Amino acid sequence: MDITALILLFVFGVLLAINVPIAIAIAISTLATMLVTIDSLPAVTTLAQRMSAGMDSFALLAIPFFIFSGFLMGQGGIARRLIDFAKVLVGQLPGGLAFVNVIACALFGSISGSAVAATSAIGGFMIPAMNKEGYDKNFNTAVTVTASTTGMLIPPSNILIIYSLASGGVSIAALFIAGYLPGILVAISLMCVCGIYAKRRGYPVGQRESFATAIKKTVGAIPSLFLVVLVIGGIIGGYFTPTEAGAIAVVYSLVLSMVIYKEIKPNQIPAILTKSVTTTAIVMLLIGASAAMSWLLSYENIPQEISAGLLGITENKIILLLLINVLLLVVGTFMDMTPAVLIFTPIFLPIVETLGISPLHFGIIMILNLSIGLCTPPVGSVLFVGCSVGKTSIAQVIKPLIPLYIAMFIALALVTAFPQISEYLPKAFGLY
Template sequence: ATAPTGLLIPPSNVMITYALVSGGASVSALFMAGYIPGILWGLSCMAVVYILARKNKFYSNVQMSGKEKWNVFLQSLPCLLLIVIVIGGIIGGVFTATEGSVVAVVYSLLLSLFGYKSIKWKDLPGIFKESAQMTGIIIFLIGVSSIMSWVMAFTGIPQLVSEAMLGLTDNKYVILLLINVILLVVGTFMDMTPACLIFTPIFLPVCQALGMDVIHFGIMLIFNLCIGTITPPVGTTLFVGVKVGKVSIESVIKQLLYYFGAIFVVLMLVTYIPQLSLWLPTVLGVM
């Protein structure tokens, strides 16, 4: 439920895509604007975890001494260093965000083989096979969603949806709610990049006519599409989580409903309170 926050908190490829298609929105401003919404998303899910843990009495009986806690912290340092290497390398211009994912995989593999020794050489063929299967599923889902995006663009469905929406009401708050609903539906069956490319030119002029800042709209758009990555039928993050956790889609969706409620509340806050997105880039002078 919290995995999509990585697309809101920089670096984020979809923000760069939005900056290009929106007519030159500042990438730096978008990066800074995503922090608070992303953090709020995470906090809302933490609140759900806390409530469910209290309700179902999920308590830990493990007691650790100060020395044991310190040893655990020392053991975790090589893993935590991964964040510094990847984010530092991207910000420092050593490699791109996509190349950073490769660096993360190689570093994690070397750490598992030679550091923690949690993976043996004989395990590698099975790991590679499982990774290939998972990657194949994700690429297939992205491919199908790209075909769907082409069909929608060719038939003019997004334009028809926009015209119908504006014909219903001229109330700013209702229109924004309708845009959110449409984007939430779109995100369930279309990959983020095609959806961003198709719907930004359609909805951005409408929102700007309502007085919405281009950065604010970008965060709202990306927030909506992020939710689509954890919803069926084309939720790539959802399928990865199910595969890694070795559980069924049905069991995961049932639990995710609580998180969807909390995330939707944050979405409404981000939509109707512009300063949640605009305050940080304004303070830092990147707008």
């Protein structure tokens, strides 16, 4: 391996080990590697230029809009109405509250585009409710944590926009529509585990809603659910771009939260805006730093060396995909999704394209794979938030997480082996 790659890995690993924030670790390790071959001033200037260039994309404007709309949804009463709707659908089944948790997390995650937001909003309601009904607290937290990651696949999803940028322009509309079936597959896999777990533990069956109550709760959730139709339908229909869809999502969320549901007051908007700006700044710093590292890797021909190394091991499509999936699973345990996508897409995408795998299919594989990392220690952000909401510890949650991990691995294997799961809908809608 080239000396520059070794320096990059060493500095990056040391910084992560001493708990330096991931964006800072990426930027410093990139700069340290540059300093080996060029003077300090050109190195700093190049780093700044590459970070700036990495954030200079019109498509990325969609991210702050979706982040803001996600915060509005989290405080605007949408989570509670989606939970009520999920109860109408599956609440009367054995272990129904666990099913409600999965469906509500998937719905809210898809609407807000944030796994962390889904964990906080849905977990805040569902974990105490499940505790009250006699469900195990650690199991409840584990279900919330894993189910919230489905929002990374079901659109609108910020990480799919970032993958589009990293891949060199895969259609965002095609990626959005491609995420539906894999996201639903993950949710169904988790629900199967929940059903088995609930039956073995003898968890209670929820009460069947009266017809009038079911209609009332369904009607109450329709305005929230319509946001997905508005955003995705508008993008697929060509009425507006993903960035414009983000702006429309903000306006719609404001009207929904302040006018229809009346759960956000005007004096709460500044605080929500502050949270949105802070989150956006973190995301954009990650994007800029990761883009700089990605440029350095490309400049040093490291992707080509890795590609040659992997193809030198084997040219078997199945084995290579297995190796890449294992590598991404390892990466996902210690790196956030945004830098992982920006850094490793240029490395692995050329390899899988030589095997005849489409960038669209690989993007869904990568996002699903890295989503598992969101709920695994030591860095899983969703896992930490879930344990905080559930008032438990990571050590206690790991045991009930294991069967849910297995379900997600099975879903990943199916999506990897059958590209039709990712590509069917985009082809059906003429997007790919």
